[in-house]
Amino acid sequence: MRLTADVYETKPYGPGDGRPEGSRLHLLHQAGTVLPQSEIDRLFAPAATITTISPVSGPAAGGTTVTIKGTRLAGVTAVNFGATPGTTLTVVSDTELRVKTPAGAAGAVNVVVAADSGNTTKNAAFTYA
Structure with missing residues (x-):
């Protein structure tokens, strides 16, 4: 726009x-x-915030259901783990959402929530075992 x-x-x-x-x-x-x-x-809506992510680790095969808590999450349309989108995104409320991790290489990745108001990143927030 x-x-x-x-x-x-x-x-x-x-x-x-x-x-x-x-x-x-x-x-x-x-x-x-x-x-x-x-x-x-x-x-000019403010971007979402991420306050907590739980759990903070899971298997490299993916499939871990992660709960993200924060603010202004109702408008989130995608969650990426590194560069790979998560699956089965469920927005529970404006302060909570759940998403399944995709498969990923061992190590820590950034978690990015994407919304029309912009992207918010929590660095090295999820670790693939």
């Missing part, structure tokens, strides 16, 4: 704005109109 904006600015929310004080209001002026915050949030 390509988005051209005339002006992009931020300003702090104040008391009574219905948001935590000090958080930022994002204004995007496009072709003379101001996009509502909900539209800006959709266009």
